[in-house]
Protein backbone atom coordinates (compact mmCIF):
# COMPACT_ATOMS: atom_id res chain seq x y z
CA UNK A 1 0.00 0.00 0.00
CA UNK A 2 2.93 2.33 0.63
CA UNK A 3 3.37 3.89 -2.76
CA UNK A 4 6.51 5.76 -3.63
CA UNK A 5 5.40 9.00 -5.16
CA UNK A 6 8.60 10.86 -5.86
CA UNK A 7 12.35 10.43 -6.05
CA UNK A 8 14.00 13.25 -4.19
CA UNK A 9 17.52 11.88 -3.84
CA UNK A 10 19.39 11.56 -0.55
CA UNK A 11 19.55 14.74 1.44
CA UNK A 12 16.14 15.85 0.19
CA UNK A 13 14.32 18.52 2.09
CA UNK A 14 12.34 16.24 4.36
CA UNK A 15 15.48 14.48 5.49
CA UNK A 16 16.78 17.52 7.39
CA UNK A 17 14.39 16.46 10.14
CA UNK A 18 16.31 15.97 13.33
CA UNK A 19 16.22 12.55 15.01
CA UNK A 20 12.93 11.57 13.45
CA UNK A 21 13.02 8.15 15.03
CA UNK A 22 9.53 7.77 16.45
CA UNK A 23 7.73 4.64 15.32
CA UNK A 24 4.21 5.99 14.80
CA UNK A 25 2.96 2.76 13.20
CA UNK A 26 3.23 1.04 16.54
CA UNK A 27 0.85 3.62 18.00
CA UNK A 28 -1.53 3.65 15.06
CA UNK A 29 -1.82 -0.12 15.48
CA UNK A 30 -3.65 0.60 18.75
CA UNK A 31 -6.38 2.50 16.90
CA UNK A 32 -9.49 1.01 15.41
CA UNK A 33 -9.89 1.59 11.68
CA UNK A 34 -12.05 0.38 8.82
CA UNK A 35 -9.77 0.93 5.86
CA UNK A 36 -11.33 1.55 2.48
CA UNK A 37 -8.89 -0.40 0.32
CA UNK A 38 -10.66 0.64 -2.89
CA UNK A 39 -10.83 4.40 -2.50
CA UNK A 40 -8.20 6.83 -1.31
CA UNK A 41 -9.93 9.72 0.46
CA UNK A 42 -6.78 11.83 0.15
CA UNK A 43 -4.74 12.07 -3.04
CA UNK A 44 -1.57 13.93 -3.89
CA UNK A 45 -0.68 15.53 -7.19
CA UNK A 46 1.50 13.46 -9.53
CA UNK A 47 4.95 14.85 -8.72
CA UNK A 48 4.59 16.62 -5.41
CA UNK A 49 7.00 19.45 -4.73
CA UNK A 50 9.41 18.03 -2.14
CA UNK A 51 9.43 21.29 -0.17
CA UNK A 52 5.65 21.12 0.22
CA UNK A 53 5.81 17.43 1.02
CA UNK A 54 8.36 18.20 3.73
CA UNK A 55 5.77 20.37 5.49
CA UNK A 56 3.39 17.44 5.68
CA UNK A 57 6.09 15.18 7.08
CA UNK A 58 6.15 17.62 9.98
CA UNK A 59 2.48 18.36 10.55
CA UNK A 60 0.68 15.03 10.03
CA UNK A 61 -0.18 13.69 13.50
CA UNK A 62 -0.18 10.16 12.10
CA UNK A 63 3.22 10.53 10.43
CA UNK A 64 1.83 9.26 7.13
CA UNK A 65 3.97 11.46 4.90
CA UNK A 66 7.40 9.91 4.85
CA UNK A 67 10.77 10.17 3.28
CA UNK A 68 13.09 7.18 3.52
CA UNK A 69 16.87 7.21 3.78
CA UNK A 70 17.17 7.22 -0.01
CA UNK A 71 14.95 10.25 -0.26
CA UNK A 72 11.89 8.41 -1.60
CA UNK A 73 8.65 10.07 -0.62
CA UNK A 74 5.61 8.02 0.29
CA UNK A 75 2.13 8.60 1.62
CA UNK A 76 -0.35 6.06 2.92
CA UNK A 77 -3.90 7.20 3.67
CA UNK A 78 -4.71 4.03 5.62
CA UNK A 79 -3.68 5.38 9.04
CA UNK A 80 -5.33 8.77 8.56
CA UNK A 81 -6.83 10.44 11.63
CA UNK A 82 -8.97 12.69 9.41
CA UNK A 83 -7.72 15.87 11.06
CA UNK A 84 -7.43 17.97 7.89
CA UNK A 85 -4.00 19.43 8.71
CA UNK A 86 -2.56 18.41 5.33
CA UNK A 87 -5.53 20.02 3.61
CA UNK A 88 -4.92 23.32 5.41
CA UNK A 89 -1.16 23.35 4.87
CA UNK A 90 -1.01 22.09 1.28
CA UNK A 91 -4.56 22.34 -0.04
CA UNK A 92 -3.39 24.75 -2.74
CA UNK A 93 -0.24 22.88 -3.65
CA UNK A 94 0.23 19.12 -3.49
CA UNK A 95 -3.04 17.85 -2.02
CA UNK A 96 -5.13 17.08 -5.10
CA UNK A 97 -8.10 15.66 -3.20
CA UNK A 98 -9.19 15.75 0.44
CA UNK A 99 -12.51 14.20 1.36
CA UNK A 100 -13.98 12.36 4.30
CA UNK A 101 -13.58 8.58 4.02
CA UNK A 102 -16.52 6.74 2.45
CA UNK A 103 -19.50 5.51 4.47
CA UNK A 104 -18.56 3.69 7.71
CA UNK A 105 -14.85 3.93 6.82
CA UNK A 106 -11.88 5.50 8.53
CA UNK A 107 -10.76 5.90 12.12
CA UNK A 108 -13.04 5.04 15.00
CA UNK A 109 -11.94 6.44 18.36
CA UNK A 110 -12.82 4.42 21.44
CA UNK A 111 -11.58 7.12 23.86
CA UNK A 112 -11.17 10.42 21.97
CA UNK B 113 -42.90 20.48 2.15
CA UNK B 114 -39.40 19.71 3.31
CA UNK B 115 -38.45 16.22 4.51
CA UNK B 116 -37.45 17.62 7.90
CA UNK B 117 -37.88 20.91 9.65
CA UNK B 118 -34.23 20.89 10.71
CA UNK B 119 -31.12 18.97 9.72
CA UNK B 120 -28.03 19.05 11.90
CA UNK B 121 -24.69 18.16 10.31
CA UNK B 122 -22.42 16.57 12.91
CA UNK B 123 -23.07 15.29 16.40
CA UNK B 124 -20.22 16.71 18.44
CA UNK B 125 -20.78 19.15 21.31
CA UNK B 126 -22.56 21.75 19.20
CA UNK B 127 -24.62 19.45 16.98
CA UNK B 128 -26.02 17.15 19.64
CA UNK B 129 -27.19 20.10 21.73
CA UNK B 130 -28.70 21.95 18.76
CA UNK B 131 -30.59 18.74 17.90
CA UNK B 132 -31.69 18.33 21.51
CA UNK B 133 -33.11 21.86 21.63
CA UNK B 134 -34.95 21.51 18.33
CA UNK B 135 -36.36 18.06 19.06
CA UNK B 136 -37.40 19.09 22.55
CA UNK B 137 -39.33 21.91 20.96
CA UNK B 138 -41.21 19.37 18.85
CA UNK B 139 -39.41 20.09 15.60
CA UNK B 140 -38.84 17.21 13.15
CA UNK B 141 -35.08 16.96 13.42
CA UNK B 142 -32.52 14.82 11.60
CA UNK B 143 -28.88 14.54 12.60
CA UNK B 144 -26.34 13.25 10.08
CA UNK B 145 -23.08 12.21 11.73
CA UNK B 146 -20.22 10.70 9.79
CA UNK B 147 -18.99 8.61 12.69
CA UNK B 148 -20.46 5.11 12.98
CA UNK B 149 -21.24 6.06 16.52
CA UNK B 150 -21.46 9.57 17.91
CA UNK B 151 -18.05 10.63 19.14
CA UNK B 152 -16.14 8.06 17.08
CA UNK B 153 -14.43 10.79 15.01
CA UNK B 154 -13.79 13.25 17.80
CA UNK B 155 -10.98 14.02 20.17
CA UNK B 156 -10.18 16.84 22.52
CA UNK B 157 -7.46 17.70 25.00
CA UNK B 158 -9.51 17.02 27.80
CA UNK B 159 -11.18 19.50 30.07
CA UNK B 160 -14.75 20.69 29.95
CA UNK B 161 -15.84 23.73 31.94
CA UNK B 162 -19.27 22.99 33.36
CA UNK B 163 -21.47 26.13 33.31
CA UNK B 164 -22.57 25.77 29.66
CA UNK B 165 -23.37 22.11 30.17
CA UNK B 166 -25.24 22.73 33.40
CA UNK B 167 -27.42 25.33 31.70
CA UNK B 168 -28.62 22.62 29.32
CA UNK B 169 -28.49 19.51 31.50
CA UNK B 170 -28.70 20.48 35.18
CA UNK B 171 -28.27 16.82 36.21
CA UNK B 172 -25.13 16.26 34.18
CA UNK B 173 -23.01 15.53 37.27
CA UNK B 174 -24.99 12.37 37.90
CA UNK B 175 -25.55 11.41 34.29
CA UNK B 176 -22.65 12.35 32.08
CA UNK B 177 -19.58 10.13 31.63
CA UNK B 178 -17.13 12.52 33.29
CA UNK B 179 -13.60 11.34 34.05
CA UNK B 180 -12.35 13.44 36.97
CA UNK B 181 -13.29 16.71 38.61
CA UNK B 182 -10.29 19.00 38.09
CA UNK B 183 -8.84 20.12 41.41
CA UNK B 184 -5.26 20.87 40.32
CA UNK B 185 -4.12 23.36 37.73
CA UNK B 186 -0.53 23.26 36.61
CA UNK B 187 1.27 25.46 34.14
CA UNK B 188 4.86 24.64 33.29
CA UNK B 189 7.60 26.44 31.42
CA UNK B 190 9.66 23.69 29.91
CA UNK B 191 13.20 23.49 28.60
CA UNK B 192 14.83 20.23 27.59
CA UNK B 193 16.60 20.09 30.94
CA UNK B 194 14.28 21.88 33.37
CA UNK B 195 10.68 22.52 34.25
CA UNK B 196 9.33 25.55 36.13
CA UNK B 197 5.79 24.96 37.32
CA UNK B 198 2.95 26.92 38.81
CA UNK B 199 0.86 24.46 40.77
CA UNK B 200 -2.49 25.72 41.92
CA UNK B 201 -5.26 24.06 43.81
CA UNK B 202 -8.22 25.79 45.33
CA UNK B 203 -11.58 24.92 46.79
CA UNK B 204 -13.02 27.41 44.30
CA UNK B 205 -12.13 25.05 41.45
CA UNK B 206 -14.35 22.37 42.93
CA UNK B 207 -17.46 24.38 43.67
CA UNK B 208 -20.54 23.58 41.65
CA UNK B 209 -20.97 26.22 38.99
CA UNK B 210 -17.19 26.64 38.69
CA UNK B 211 -16.27 22.99 38.38
CA UNK B 212 -14.58 21.45 35.36
CA UNK B 213 -14.00 17.86 34.31
CA UNK B 214 -11.66 15.82 32.20
CA UNK B 215 -13.66 14.03 29.51
CA UNK B 216 -13.13 11.54 26.71
CA UNK B 217 -15.16 12.30 23.62
CA UNK B 218 -16.24 8.83 22.53
CA UNK B 219 -18.26 8.20 25.71
CA UNK B 220 -19.12 11.86 26.27
CA UNK B 221 -20.52 12.51 22.79
CA UNK B 222 -22.43 9.22 22.90
CA UNK B 223 -24.14 10.41 26.08
CA UNK B 224 -24.83 13.87 24.67
CA UNK B 225 -26.41 12.45 21.53
CA UNK B 226 -28.53 10.05 23.58
CA UNK B 227 -30.16 13.17 25.03
CA UNK B 228 -31.01 14.42 21.53
CA UNK B 229 -32.36 11.01 20.55
CA UNK B 230 -34.44 10.73 23.67
CA UNK B 231 -35.92 14.14 22.87
CA UNK B 232 -36.99 12.79 19.48
CA UNK B 233 -34.17 13.62 17.04
CA UNK B 234 -33.59 11.05 14.29
CA UNK B 235 -30.04 9.97 13.52
CA UNK B 236 -28.21 8.77 10.43
CA UNK B 237 -24.72 7.57 11.30
CA UNK B 238 -21.68 6.47 9.34
CA UNK B 239 -22.10 8.78 6.39
CA UNK B 240 -20.76 12.26 5.74
CA UNK B 241 -22.78 15.08 4.28
CA UNK B 242 -20.95 15.79 1.04
CA UNK B 243 -22.85 18.77 -0.22
CA UNK B 244 -25.47 21.28 0.74
CA UNK B 245 -28.52 21.48 -1.50
CA UNK B 246 -29.16 25.05 -2.51
CA UNK B 247 -31.78 27.08 -4.23
CA UNK B 248 -29.86 30.12 -5.37
CA UNK B 249 -28.17 31.40 -2.24
CA UNK B 250 -30.48 29.57 0.10
CA UNK B 251 -29.52 26.30 1.75
CA UNK B 252 -32.45 23.88 1.40
CA UNK B 253 -31.03 20.55 2.49
CA UNK B 254 -28.13 18.13 2.32
CA UNK B 255 -26.70 15.42 0.13
CA UNK B 256 -25.19 12.35 1.78
CA UNK B 257 -24.28 9.39 -0.41
CA UNK B 258 -27.18 8.92 -2.82
CA UNK B 259 -29.68 10.61 -0.53
CA UNK B 260 -30.90 14.14 -0.96
CA UNK B 261 -32.82 15.33 2.09
CA UNK B 262 -34.48 18.71 2.36
CA UNK B 263 -35.04 20.86 5.44
CA UNK B 264 -36.31 24.32 6.32
CA UNK B 265 -33.15 25.01 8.24
CA UNK B 266 -29.71 23.36 8.37
CA UNK B 267 -27.34 23.67 11.33
CA UNK B 268 -23.70 23.11 10.40
CA UNK B 269 -21.98 21.67 13.45
CA UNK B 270 -19.32 19.79 11.53
CA UNK B 271 -16.28 21.13 13.35
CA UNK B 272 -13.18 23.08 12.33
CA UNK B 273 -12.37 20.95 9.29
CA UNK B 274 -15.72 21.76 7.72
CA UNK B 275 -15.88 21.16 3.99
CA UNK B 276 -19.32 22.78 3.86
CA UNK B 277 -18.96 26.32 5.24
CA UNK B 278 -17.72 27.55 1.87
CA UNK B 279 -20.98 26.58 0.20
CA UNK B 280 -23.05 27.69 3.21
CA UNK B 281 -21.67 31.16 3.85
CA UNK B 282 -18.83 31.65 1.37
CA UNK B 283 -16.07 30.95 3.90
CA UNK B 284 -12.74 30.16 2.28
CA UNK B 285 -10.36 27.58 3.62
CA UNK B 286 -8.47 29.24 6.49
CA UNK B 287 -4.70 29.63 6.45
CA UNK B 288 -2.15 27.54 8.37
CA UNK B 289 -1.40 30.44 10.74
CA UNK B 290 -4.97 30.27 12.07
CA UNK B 291 -5.12 26.57 12.93
CA UNK B 292 -3.01 24.24 15.00
CA UNK B 293 -2.47 20.53 14.69
CA UNK B 294 -3.38 18.57 17.80
CA UNK B 295 -1.98 15.17 18.65
CA UNK B 296 -2.82 13.06 21.68
CA UNK B 297 -2.27 9.67 23.20
CA UNK B 298 -4.28 7.93 25.85
CA UNK B 299 -2.00 6.14 28.30
CA UNK B 300 -3.84 3.50 30.28
CA UNK B 301 -2.92 3.14 33.97
CA UNK B 302 -4.92 1.90 36.90
CA UNK B 303 -7.09 4.37 38.74
CA UNK B 304 -5.08 4.51 41.94
CA UNK B 305 -1.82 5.02 40.05
CA UNK B 306 -3.30 7.95 38.16
CA UNK B 307 -4.45 9.53 41.44
CA UNK B 308 -1.12 8.96 43.16
CA UNK B 309 1.04 10.22 40.35
CA UNK B 310 -0.96 13.38 39.74
CA UNK B 311 -1.37 13.97 43.47
CA UNK B 312 -5.13 13.80 43.53
CA UNK B 313 -7.83 12.37 45.74
CA UNK B 314 -10.13 9.76 44.22
CA UNK B 315 -12.34 11.27 41.54
CA UNK B 316 -10.28 14.44 41.33
CA UNK B 317 -7.82 15.29 38.63
CA UNK B 318 -5.15 17.53 37.19
CA UNK B 319 -5.12 19.79 34.16
CA UNK B 320 -1.53 20.52 33.20
CA UNK B 321 -0.37 22.74 30.36
CA UNK B 322 3.20 23.19 29.12
CA UNK B 323 4.86 26.03 27.26
CA UNK B 324 8.28 25.76 25.69
CA UNK B 325 10.18 22.59 24.94
CA UNK B 326 7.01 20.50 24.58
CA UNK B 327 6.87 21.94 21.06
CA UNK B 328 10.66 22.35 20.83
CA UNK B 329 10.34 26.10 21.19
CA UNK B 330 7.71 26.38 18.46
CA UNK B 331 4.35 28.09 18.81
CA UNK B 332 2.03 25.82 20.72
CA UNK B 333 2.08 23.80 23.88
CA UNK B 334 1.76 20.47 25.60
CA UNK B 335 -1.03 19.14 27.79
CA UNK B 336 -1.71 16.44 30.30
CA UNK B 337 -5.12 15.63 31.74
CA UNK B 338 -5.78 12.88 34.22
CA UNK B 339 -8.72 10.66 33.40
CA UNK B 340 -10.18 8.03 35.66
CA UNK B 341 -8.04 5.16 34.40
CA UNK B 342 -5.75 6.88 31.95
CA UNK B 343 -3.72 9.98 31.27
CA UNK B 344 -4.23 12.08 28.15
CA UNK B 345 -0.95 13.48 26.88
CA UNK B 346 -0.62 15.61 23.79
CA UNK B 347 0.46 18.71 21.94
CA UNK B 348 -1.02 21.55 20.00
CA UNK B 349 1.23 23.30 17.46
CA UNK B 350 0.37 26.12 15.06
CA UNK B 351 0.48 24.70 11.54
CA UNK B 352 2.40 27.52 9.86
CA UNK B 353 5.22 27.36 12.41
CA UNK B 354 5.18 23.57 12.71
CA UNK B 355 5.58 23.23 8.94
CA UNK B 356 9.00 24.93 9.28
CA UNK B 357 10.14 23.07 12.36
CA UNK B 358 13.12 20.75 12.28
CA UNK B 359 11.00 18.23 14.21
CA UNK B 360 7.84 16.47 13.21
CA UNK B 361 4.79 16.71 15.47
CA UNK B 362 5.02 12.98 16.15
CA UNK B 363 8.65 13.30 17.23
CA UNK B 364 7.78 16.29 19.44
CA UNK B 365 5.22 14.17 21.27
CA UNK B 366 7.64 11.28 21.61
CA UNK B 367 10.26 13.58 23.13
CA UNK B 368 7.72 15.35 25.34
CA UNK B 369 6.66 11.99 26.78
CA UNK B 370 10.32 11.23 27.50
CA UNK B 371 10.95 14.56 29.27
CA UNK B 372 12.19 13.93 32.84
CA UNK B 373 9.10 15.71 34.21
CA UNK B 374 6.61 13.76 32.12
CA UNK B 375 8.17 10.32 31.86
CA UNK B 376 7.62 9.21 35.48
CA UNK B 377 3.94 10.11 35.19
CA UNK B 378 3.42 7.77 32.29
CA UNK B 379 5.89 5.01 33.23
CA UNK B 380 4.49 1.52 32.85
CA UNK B 381 1.37 2.77 31.11
CA UNK B 382 0.27 1.52 27.71
CA UNK B 383 -0.67 3.64 24.74
CA UNK B 384 -4.22 2.57 23.91
CA UNK B 385 -5.06 5.27 21.38
CA UNK B 386 -3.25 7.78 19.18
CA UNK B 387 -5.38 10.60 17.84
CA UNK B 388 -5.20 13.82 15.85
CA UNK B 389 -7.44 16.83 15.35
CA UNK B 390 -7.06 20.49 14.49
CA UNK B 391 -7.65 23.45 16.82
CA UNK B 392 -8.78 26.84 15.51
CA UNK B 393 -6.73 29.59 17.10
CA UNK B 394 -7.12 32.58 14.84
CA UNK B 395 -9.77 34.08 17.11
CA UNK B 396 -12.56 36.47 16.23
CA UNK B 397 -10.91 37.66 13.04
CA UNK B 398 -11.10 34.28 11.35
CA UNK B 399 -14.75 33.60 12.13
CA UNK B 400 -17.13 33.12 9.21
CA UNK B 401 -20.63 34.59 9.12
CA UNK B 402 -22.73 32.73 11.67
CA UNK B 403 -25.84 32.62 9.50
CA UNK B 404 -26.91 32.46 5.88
CA UNK B 405 -30.28 31.88 4.26
CA UNK B 406 -31.55 28.62 5.72
CA UNK B 407 -28.33 27.86 7.59
CA UNK B 408 -26.61 28.40 10.95
CA UNK B 409 -23.02 27.62 12.01
CA UNK B 410 -22.42 26.40 15.55
CA UNK B 411 -19.24 25.46 17.41
CA UNK B 412 -15.97 25.02 15.62
CA UNK B 413 -17.51 25.11 12.15
CA UNK B 414 -17.68 28.81 13.07
CA UNK B 415 -14.07 28.60 14.35
CA UNK B 416 -15.17 29.38 17.89
CA UNK B 417 -12.35 28.31 20.20
CA UNK B 418 -9.92 30.07 22.52
CA UNK B 419 -6.44 28.75 23.22
CA UNK B 420 -4.61 30.89 25.76
CA UNK B 421 -1.83 28.47 26.55
CA UNK B 422 -2.97 28.10 30.17
CA UNK B 423 -6.55 27.55 29.19
CA UNK B 424 -8.12 25.87 26.16
CA UNK B 425 -11.83 26.26 25.57
CA UNK B 426 -13.90 25.06 22.69
CA UNK B 427 -16.22 22.40 24.06
CA UNK B 428 -18.22 24.63 26.37
CA UNK B 429 -18.45 27.30 23.68
CA UNK B 430 -19.70 24.64 21.25
CA UNK B 431 -22.31 23.46 23.77
CA UNK B 432 -23.54 27.02 24.32
CA UNK B 433 -23.50 27.85 20.61
CA UNK B 434 -25.40 24.64 19.87
CA UNK B 435 -28.00 25.59 22.44
CA UNK B 436 -28.49 29.07 21.02
CA UNK B 437 -28.47 27.79 17.42
CA UNK B 438 -31.12 25.18 18.25
CA UNK B 439 -33.33 27.68 20.04
CA UNK B 440 -32.97 30.36 17.37
CA UNK B 441 -33.71 27.83 14.63
CA UNK B 442 -36.81 26.67 16.50
CA UNK B 443 -38.02 30.26 16.91
CA UNK B 444 -37.40 30.96 13.22
CA UNK B 445 -39.35 27.82 12.27
CA UNK B 446 -42.24 28.99 14.46
CA UNK B 447 -42.16 32.37 12.78
CA UNK B 448 -42.07 30.72 9.36
CA UNK B 449 -38.93 32.61 8.37
CA UNK B 450 -35.61 30.78 8.23
CA UNK B 451 -33.94 33.30 5.96
CA UNK B 452 -30.78 34.97 7.18
CA UNK B 453 -32.90 37.76 8.62
CA UNK B 454 -35.22 35.27 10.32
CA UNK B 455 -32.23 33.54 11.95
CA UNK B 456 -30.64 36.76 13.19
CA UNK B 457 -31.71 35.95 16.76
CA UNK B 458 -28.84 33.46 16.89
CA UNK B 459 -26.20 36.12 16.37
CA UNK B 460 -27.87 38.34 18.97
CA UNK B 461 -28.03 35.53 21.52
CA UNK B 462 -24.38 34.60 21.02
CA UNK B 463 -23.31 38.25 21.28
CA UNK B 464 -25.11 38.46 24.60
CA UNK B 465 -23.56 35.22 25.88
CA UNK B 466 -20.03 34.56 27.14
CA UNK B 467 -19.21 32.90 23.82
CA UNK B 468 -18.78 35.93 21.60
CA UNK B 469 -17.87 38.18 24.50
CA UNK B 470 -14.88 35.92 25.20
CA UNK B 471 -13.96 35.73 21.52
CA UNK B 472 -13.97 39.52 21.51
CA UNK B 473 -12.09 39.79 24.79
CA UNK B 474 -9.26 37.59 23.54
CA UNK B 475 -9.13 38.80 19.96
CA UNK B 476 -5.63 40.21 20.36
CA UNK B 477 -4.22 37.04 21.85
CA UNK B 478 -3.52 35.16 18.58
CA UNK B 479 -1.37 38.07 17.42
CA UNK B 480 0.44 38.17 20.75
CA UNK B 481 1.37 34.49 20.44
CA UNK B 482 2.45 34.84 16.85
CA UNK B 483 4.58 37.91 17.52
CA UNK B 484 6.18 36.66 20.74
CA UNK B 485 8.24 33.58 19.84
CA UNK B 486 10.27 34.25 23.03
CA UNK B 487 7.42 32.71 25.03
CA UNK B 488 8.35 29.31 23.73
CA UNK B 489 12.12 29.39 24.16
CA UNK B 490 13.71 32.41 25.84
CA UNK B 491 11.20 32.74 28.67
CA UNK B 492 11.24 29.08 29.74
CA UNK B 493 15.05 29.30 29.65
CA UNK B 494 14.92 32.48 31.70
CA UNK B 495 12.77 30.76 34.30
CA UNK B 496 15.19 27.84 34.42
CA UNK B 497 18.26 30.06 34.80
CA UNK B 498 16.64 32.24 37.43
CA UNK B 499 15.58 29.27 39.55
CA UNK B 500 18.91 27.58 39.03
CA UNK B 501 20.43 30.62 40.74
CA UNK B 502 17.93 30.28 43.53
CA UNK B 503 18.09 26.55 44.17
CA UNK B 504 21.42 25.23 42.94
CA UNK B 505 24.22 25.16 45.53
CA UNK B 506 27.59 24.52 43.92
CA UNK B 507 30.06 25.23 46.71
CA UNK B 508 30.92 28.68 45.40
CA UNK B 509 30.21 31.78 47.50
CA UNK B 510 26.64 32.97 46.88
CA UNK B 511 25.96 36.14 44.92
CA UNK B 512 23.22 38.51 46.00
CA UNK B 513 20.12 37.53 44.05
CA UNK B 514 19.69 40.92 42.41
CA UNK B 515 23.23 40.74 41.14
CA UNK B 516 22.94 37.22 39.77
CA UNK B 517 19.59 37.86 38.10
CA UNK B 518 20.70 41.08 36.46
CA UNK B 519 22.68 39.54 33.60
CA UNK B 520 19.75 37.23 32.89
CA UNK B 521 17.28 40.05 32.50
CA UNK B 522 19.83 42.04 30.58
CA UNK B 523 20.36 39.28 28.05
CA UNK B 524 16.62 39.28 27.31
CA UNK B 525 16.57 43.07 27.22
CA UNK B 526 14.64 45.17 29.73
CA UNK B 527 12.65 46.81 26.96
CA UNK B 528 11.68 43.52 25.32
CA UNK B 529 10.64 42.02 28.63
CA UNK B 530 8.54 45.05 29.50
CA UNK B 531 6.90 45.23 26.08
CA UNK B 532 6.09 41.51 25.98
CA UNK B 533 4.61 41.64 29.43
CA UNK B 534 2.48 44.63 28.55
CA UNK B 535 1.34 43.14 25.24
CA UNK B 536 0.53 39.86 26.95
CA UNK B 537 -1.47 41.46 29.72
CA UNK B 538 -3.35 43.66 27.29
CA UNK B 539 -4.37 40.69 25.18
CA UNK B 540 -5.88 38.81 28.12
Ligand SMILES: Cc1cc2nc3c(=O)[nH]c(=O)nc-3n(C[C@H](O)[C@H](O)[C@H](O)COP(=O)(O)OP(=O)(O)OC[C@H]3O[C@@H](n4cnc5c(N)ncnc54)[C@H](O)[C@@H]3O)c2cc1C
Pocket residue numbers: 100121122123124125126127144145146147151153154155156157158159160161239240241242269270271272274294295296346347348388389390391410411412413416417424425426427428430
Ligand atom coordinates in the same frame (compact mmCIF):
# COMPACT_ATOMS: atom_id res chain seq x y z
C1 LIG C 1 -5.80 18.67 20.99
C2 LIG C 1 -7.02 19.44 21.39
C3 LIG C 1 -7.17 19.87 22.69
C4 LIG C 1 -8.33 20.55 23.09
N1 LIG C 1 -8.51 20.83 24.40
C5 LIG C 1 -9.69 21.34 24.81
C6 LIG C 1 -9.99 21.46 26.18
O1 LIG C 1 -9.22 21.02 27.05
N2 LIG C 1 -11.16 22.05 26.54
C7 LIG C 1 -12.07 22.49 25.62
O2 LIG C 1 -13.12 22.99 25.99
N3 LIG C 1 -11.81 22.37 24.30
C8 LIG C 1 -10.66 21.79 23.87
N4 LIG C 1 -10.42 21.62 22.53
C9 LIG C 1 -11.41 22.13 21.57
C10 LIG C 1 -12.66 21.27 21.52
O3 LIG C 1 -12.33 19.92 21.36
C11 LIG C 1 -13.54 21.71 20.37
O4 LIG C 1 -13.74 23.10 20.47
C12 LIG C 1 -14.90 21.06 20.34
O5 LIG C 1 -14.76 19.68 20.18
C13 LIG C 1 -15.75 21.62 19.21
O6 LIG C 1 -16.99 20.97 19.20
P1 LIG C 1 -17.88 20.97 17.89
O7 LIG C 1 -19.13 20.29 18.25
O8 LIG C 1 -17.96 22.33 17.34
O9 LIG C 1 -17.05 20.14 16.82
P2 LIG C 1 -16.59 18.63 16.84
O10 LIG C 1 -16.50 18.12 18.22
O11 LIG C 1 -15.40 18.56 15.98
O12 LIG C 1 -17.80 17.87 16.15
C14 LIG C 1 -18.02 17.90 14.76
C15 LIG C 1 -18.83 16.70 14.39
O13 LIG C 1 -19.24 16.76 13.04
C16 LIG C 1 -19.00 15.53 12.39
N5 LIG C 1 -18.83 15.83 10.98
C17 LIG C 1 -17.86 16.56 10.40
N6 LIG C 1 -18.07 16.69 9.07
C18 LIG C 1 -19.21 16.02 8.81
C19 LIG C 1 -19.96 15.79 7.63
N7 LIG C 1 -19.58 16.30 6.44
N8 LIG C 1 -21.09 15.04 7.69
C20 LIG C 1 -21.50 14.53 8.90
N9 LIG C 1 -20.83 14.72 10.05
C21 LIG C 1 -19.70 15.47 10.00
C22 LIG C 1 -17.79 14.99 13.08
O14 LIG C 1 -17.67 13.59 12.91
C23 LIG C 1 -18.06 15.40 14.52
O15 LIG C 1 -18.83 14.46 15.21
C24 LIG C 1 -9.30 20.90 22.13
C25 LIG C 1 -9.14 20.49 20.80
C26 LIG C 1 -8.03 19.74 20.44
C27 LIG C 1 -7.92 19.25 19.04
Ligand code: SF4
Pocket residue numbers: 042059060061062063064077079080081082083084085086087388
Ligand atom coordinates in the same frame (compact mmCIF):
# COMPACT_ATOMS: atom_id res chain seq x y z
S1 SF4 D 1 -5.87 14.40 7.46
FE1 SF4 D 1 -4.45 14.57 9.19
S2 SF4 D 1 -3.95 12.45 9.71
FE2 SF4 D 1 -4.87 12.40 7.68
S3 SF4 D 1 -3.15 12.47 6.29
FE3 SF4 D 1 -3.85 14.61 6.57
S4 SF4 D 1 -2.58 15.37 8.24
FE4 SF4 D 1 -2.38 13.14 8.29
